[in-house]
Amino acid sequence: MLSLAPDRGDRPRVLLVEDDAAVRRALQLLLQGQGYDVRAYRSAIGLARDPEALRAACLVCDLIMPEKDAVELLGELRAAGWAGPGILISGQLDDRFRGQAQGFERVLAKPIAENLLKRSVAELIGRRSPPAV
Amino acid sequence: MTFLPRSFGPGAGRVRPLFGYLIALLAVGAAYLARGALTAQLGDRSPFLLFVLPVVIAVFYGGRGPGLLAGLISLLAGLSFVAVPDRMTVHILVQAALFVLVCAGVGWLGGRLARQQRLGEQHREAAEAEAGRARAAGEELRLLLEGATRYAIFMVDPEGSIGSWNSGAERVFGWREEEVLGRPSAMFTAEEEGARRARDALDQARAEGRYSDEAWYLRADGSEFLADATITPLWRENGVLRGYATIVHDVTDRRAAERNLEKREQHLQSILATVPDAMIVIDEKGIMISFSAAAEKLFGYSEREMVGRNVSLLMPSPDRERHDAYLERYLATGDAHIIGIGRIVTGLRADGSTFPMKLSVGEALTDDQRLFTGFVQDLTERKDFEARVEQLKSELIHVSRLSAMGTMASTLAHELNQPLTAIASYGEAVRDLLDGPEEVEKDLLREVFTEMSGQALRAGSIVRRLREFVARGDVAKTIEDLPKLIDEASALALVGSKEKGITPQFVYAQDATPVLVDRVQIQQVLMNLMRNAIEAMDGCPVRRLSVATTLLDPETVQVSVADTGPGIAPEIAERLFEAFTSTKRSGMGLGLSICRTIVESHGGRIRARPLDGGGTEFLFTLMRPPTEPVP
Numbered sequence: 001m002l003s004l005a006p007d008r009g010d011r012p013r014v015l016l017v018e019d020d021a022a023v024r025r026a027l028q029l030l031l032q033g034q035g036y037d038v039r040a041y042r043s044a045i046g047l048a049r050d051p052e053a054l055r056a057a058c059l060v061c062d063l064i065m066p067e068k069d070a071v072e073l074l075g076e077l078r079a080a081g082w083a084g085p086g087i088l089i090s091g092q093l094d095d096r097f098r099g100q101a102q103g104f105e106r107v108l109a110k111p112i113a114e115n116l117l118k119r120s121v122a123e124l125i126g127r128r129s130p131p132a133v
Numbered sequence: 134m135t136f137l138p139r140s141f142g143p144g145a146g147r148v149r150p151l152f153g154y155l156i157a158l159l160a161v162g163a164a165y166l167a168r169g170a171l172t173a174q175l176g177d178r179s180p181f182l183l184f185v186l187p188v189v190i191a192v193f194y195g196g197r198g199p200g201l202l203a204g205l206i207s208l209l210a211g212l213s214f215v216a217v218p219d220r221m222t223v224h225i226l227v228q229a230a231l232f233v234l235v236c237a238g239v240g241w242l243g244g245r246l247a248r249q250q251r252l253g254e255q256h257r258e259a260a261e262a263e264a265g266r267a268r269a270a271g272e273e274l275r276l277l278l279e280g281a282t283r284y285a286i287f288m289v290d291p292e293g294s295i296g297s298w299n300s301g302a303e304r305v306f307g308w309r310e311e312e313v314l315g316r317p318s319a320m321f322t323a324e325e326e327g328a329r330r331a332r333d334a335l336d337q338a339r340a341e342g343r344y345s346d347e348a349w350y351l352r353a354d355g356s357e358f359l360a361d362a363t364i365t366p367l368w369r370e371n372g373v374l375r376g377y378a379t380i381v382h383d384v385t386d387r388r389a390a391e392r393n394l395e396k397r398e399q400h401l402q403s404i405l406a407t408v409p410d411a412m413i414v415i416d417e418k419g420i421m422i423s424f425s426a427a428a429e430k431l432f433g434y435s436e437r438e439m440v441g442r443n444v445s446l447l448m449p450s451p452d453r454e455r456h457d458a459y460l461e462r463y464l465a466t467g468d469a470h471i472i473g474i475g476r477i478v479t480g481l482r483a484d485g486s487t488f489p490m491k492l493s494v495g496e497a498l499t500d501d502q503r504l505f506t507g508f509v510q511d512l513t514e515r516k517d518f519e520a521r522v523e524q525l526k527s528e529l530i531h532v533s534r535l536s537a538m539g540t541m542a543s544t545l546a547h548e549l550n551q552p553l554t555a556i557a558s559y560g561e562a563v564r565d566l567l568d569g570p571e572e573v574e575k576d577l578l579r580e581v582f583t584e585m586s587g588q589a590l591r592a593g594s595i596v597r598r599l600r601e602f603v604a605r606g607d608v609a610k611t612i613e614d615l616p617k618l619i620d621e622a623s624a625l626a627l628v629g630s631k632e633k634g635i636t637p638q639f640v641y642a643q644d645a646t647p648v649l650v651d652r653v654q655i656q657q658v659l660m661n662l663m664r665n666a667i668e669a670m671d672g673c674p675v676r677r678l679s680v681a682t683t684l685l686d687p688e689t690v691q692v693s694v695a696d697t698g699p700g701i702a703p704e705i706a707e708r709l710f711e712a713f714t715s716t717k718r719s720g721m722g723l724g725l726s727i728c729r730t731i732v733e734s735h736g737g738r739i740r741a742r743p744l745d746g747g748g749t750e751f752l753f754t755l756m757r758p759p760t761e762p763v764p
Contacts, residue, residue, distance in 0.1 A: 001644070021323065025349060033389035039356040042323065050354055 011037040012057040013127050017044050017073065018067045018089070027060065027112070033119055036125075043066040048076035054083055057125045060117070063090040071102040078103070085124040087117070153195020157203040160187030165210045177219060180208045181211035181232035186235045192243035200243065204236040211306065233413040249584050285381040287517055289318045289364075291374045292334060298358035302639065305360075307353035318379070321350045335377055338364040347388075350381065359385040411509040415444045416502060419460050431511055433483030444507075449481045449640070464503075472496055476511065476617075477624050487631045488513045489624040513628070548595050559585045610735070612758045613655075615646040615682055615690065622656040623680065626663035630678070635667055645682040645690045649758040650735055658728045658739075662694040662751050665724065669698030669749070688757055689737075701742050709741055728753070 004017045014036045017025035021042070028040040039053065045067050047053045059077065061070040074086050088104040089112055152420045164187045169179070177382040177729045184207030191203035208229060215225050278286050278299040285302035287754055295318055298310040305312075306321065313320070318335075319328035330348070338344035344364040349357050367375045390507055405412060411428030415421050421444050422434040432447055445456035452459075463469055470476070475493035482488065496503065559581050566573045619639065648655075663678060670676040685691045701709065710729040725739075732739040732753045739753035 021349070025357070025359070026387065029359070029389045029392050031389075032385055033393035038385075039354075041355050042357070043355065046355070052354060 007057040011035060013037045013039060013055055014121060014125075015047070015053055015056040015059045015061075017047065017059070017065065017070070019043065020062070023110075025060075027117070030114055030117070031060070031121060036121070044070075044073040044076075047073060047100075048080045048082075053077075054080055054082050056082070058121055059083055059086040059088060060121065061088060063088055063092070064120075070104070074103055087120055087124065089117075098119070103122040150195070150198065153191070153199035154202060155193035156194040157187065157199035158206070160190040161203050161206045161210060163187065164207065168210070169216060175214075175481065177215045177225075179228070180225070181207065181228055184208075184211050184232065185235055185239070185331055189239050192239050197240060197244065200236070200240050204233070204240075207236075208232065274651040283382065285379075287313075287318075287379050288367075289335065289377040289379055291320065291376055293317050293331065296376055302381070305352075306350070307356075307541055312353075321381075323349055323351055333451055334362070334364055336647050338377055339366045339374065342366065347384065358383045359388050408508070409510075411449075411511075413432065413439075413444060413507045415507070416637045417460065417464060417505070419443045419445060419457055422504065430510065431482075431509060432480065447481055449479055451485050452478065453481070473550070477621055477629070479624060480509065480511075485631075487627075489628065512624070517628055547594055552592040552595075555588040556585050558591075559588070610649050612647045613650055613652050615648050615692070615755075616641040618648075618650075618652060618656060618660060619680055619682070619692075622659040623663060625656075626660045628665070630667055633667065633671065633676065635670065635676045635678055639679060640679070640681040642681075642683050647753040647758060648690055650755055651731075655735070655755065656730045658731050658753065659692070659694070661724050664749075665748075666694055666696035666698065669739060670696050673698055684752065690755050690757055691752055692755065693750055693752050695744060695748060697744075697746075697748040700747055701741065701749050706743075707734070711741065 010075065014031050016024060016027055016031065016038055018027065018040070019042055024040050024042065028038045032038045041047060044061070044065060054077070059074065061073060064068045070086075070088055077084075085105040086103065087108060089108050089110055091110040099108045105124055108117060108120065162186065164183050168175075168183045171183075183202075186209060188200055188203045192200035211229070212220055212225075219225055249502050256437050278301075281299065281301045282304055283301060284299075285305035286299045287302050288297040290296045294315050295313045297637045298308075298313055302313075303309055317328065317331070319331035322328070322330045334344050334346070344367075345362070347359060347361050350360045350362070351357055363380045365378045367378055369375050406424065409427060412423070412425040413421060413428050413429045414423040421439050421442055424434070424439040426436075429435055434447075443457070445453045448456060459470070466480065471478075471492055472494045474498070475491060479487050479491060480490040489512040491512055493508045493510075495506045495508075497506065498504075498541075522660065563578065563581050565679070566577070616639075619641075624638065627635070630637065659680075663680070670678070677697050679693070679695045681693045681695075683691050683693070710725050729739050732755075736756050737754040739751065741749055741751045744750050
């Protein structure tokens with residue numbers, strides 16, 4: 001396997017992990033439209049061992065996924081030395097507590113308010129406005 | 134090869150002619166010697182047989198010329214082995230003729246062989262050239278495929294396995310060639326869609342000759358991207374499927390940007406659909422680029438009619454003629470009068486009627502052009518409403534002033550009555566004293582007259598108080614642009630005037646501005662005069678309202694409001710500006726008296742004069758601001 005594909009220069013990379021294809025693809029287009037280099041995955045398996053994934057500036061992750069949940073994934077990423085901010089997206093409101101306790105910076109409820117997600121990512125990546133495409 | 138050269142026959146003869154003839158002579162010579170050596174055994178039998186050999190050699194080596202030479206010499210040489218008397222016998226002649234026939238056959242065979250050899254040569258050269266071209270084209274194609282780094286280009290065999298993989302594919306998918314060769318192309322589609330999508334795509338390509346779609350693909354690391362994929366089936370000449378050429382291009386960014394734009398566009402459209410204002414976009418020449426639905430409704434033109442035409446047709450004179458110049462001036466000087474400010478102007482509808490409107494203009498500068506977007510707010514209803522309010526207000530002022538004056542008058546009567554009564558009684562008392570028999574004391578008279586003048590002064594102060602009340606003392610003056618002030622007042626005063634057939638005309642002297650006034654009060658004067666003028670012209674054949682400004686002297690500006698009405702009756706003209714004088718049936722006769730009060734409180738004067746050919750002109754003066762700016 002090659003070290004990864006299209007060259008997107010110094011655009012901040014966002015890891016998106018969501019098992020629902022429709023939601024994942026919509027969010028990928030949304031965030032990529034904001035100028036981020038979005039890496040979207042169906043599953044969290046093996047992500048923490050991918051050096052490319054560890055280059056991400058921000059993680060956006062669904063709480064409940066079949067093989068491995070968001071909290072486990074963040075734990076693995078942290079163990080691999082990744083220190084970036086995480087955004088947890090969840091369909092269940094009482095997940096809010098657990099998510100924050102487990103080190104996510106933000107918890108957003110589904111269905112996701114697009115502007116809220118855009119703003120959250122922009123803030124966490126530390127840009128006042130997202131980079132232009 | 135044998136002794137034959139690679140190239141022989143006439144071709145070789147042409148290249149080395151002498152060599153061919155030499156061979157011919159040597160071969161014939163050798164045959165002659167051999168025949169000579171065999172004379173003991175053969176005698177004169179078969180004199181020509183041996184000479185077939187040199188002819189064959191000459192033809193093969195030298196071609197037609199040397200062959201012919203060898204034949205002739207051989208014929209003579211052969212004859213030399215026959216006794217002279219026998220040479221003309223039938224037996225020998227038949228042998229000679231057969232020899233010539235064999236030689237001709239050898240020559241023909243040789244020529245044919247040479248031609249075939251030549252053709253073969255040509256074919257071989259053509260085939261080599263063809264192969265060279267094919268090699269070059271193949272190399273070019275390979276470079277092209279490798280150069281297309283943003284396009285994954287790969288071959289899939291009829292069973293769906295990957296057969297080739299370019300460097301673009303390595304970049305797009307993240308897989309190396311050796312990792313994917315022989316694996317199913319379904320490895321790029323998301324798990325939940327399974328291999329079915331890849332299979333369907335190939336089937337569709339085979340059935341329809343081409344498959345093209347946008348779909349989500351998987352990279353080597355499991356991440357997804359949106360791709361534009363094109364699959365073309367490749368056939369062998371015998372109609373057997375060779376495989377599929379597949380081109381995949383990452384379009385996630387493009388699609389994301391497009392969606393972004395679409396959303397913004399939708400947002401903008403929803404805003405524009407919500408704003409009740411009419412919107413008109415023009416270029417820097419004043420040509421309309423777009424004309425919103427609200428604008429269609431407001432002006433009565435369709436967008437189709439308007440696009441491409443000059444926006445000036447939406448305004449009455451004098452703006453209509455001047456709009457191009459306004460634009461040019463703005464482009465040349467950057468001096469904006471409406472752009473970014475907003476102003477009340479008059480619009481012209483398709484049916485010729487005019488209406489007051491608030492115009493706000495924004496400017497957009499793109500790479501290649503400058504656009505102006507105008508938002509138009511119809512003020513007709515608002516102006517109607519405001520006009521009614523103004524009218525009610527001035528009526529109210531009239532009434533309140535009237536009642537105040539009534540109160541004033543009775544108070545005045547009472548107040549004035551006292552000193553007047555006192556004066557009268559003192560006067561009568563003095564007269565009685567003078568009429569009486571007794572000598573009048575000077576001291577007494579002085580006392581009475583002092584008292585009388587005191588009462589007269591008291592009466593005078595009462596009158597002064599009345600005047601002060603009428604003059605309303607306080608005015609808040611500011612420096613105002615006179616044309617703008619008149620425009621605003623006229624937008625209000627001219628509501629409905631178009632329908633009455635009134636032609637307004639405005640002439641502003643450039644130096645007759647600014648002025649130092651209380652804007653609201655002077656606009657009230659202007660409105661009053663203009664509405665009077667419009668009412669006066671009701672039913673007249675010519676209905677022209679002219680408003681003009683002139684500079685009388687460095688401190689004074691004169692404003693004129695003229696009509697083409699019937700004029701003012703002489704008996705009224707003298708008392709025109711006095712209260713309770715009216716030419717109107719329903720008027721209270723306070724309008725002009727208030728105008729005078731206002732103008733005079735501004736330090737100006739107002740008068741009216743009849744115009745030649747009918748009509749009346751009202752003139753009033755205003756003060757220009759002092760040269761030093763007012764703090």
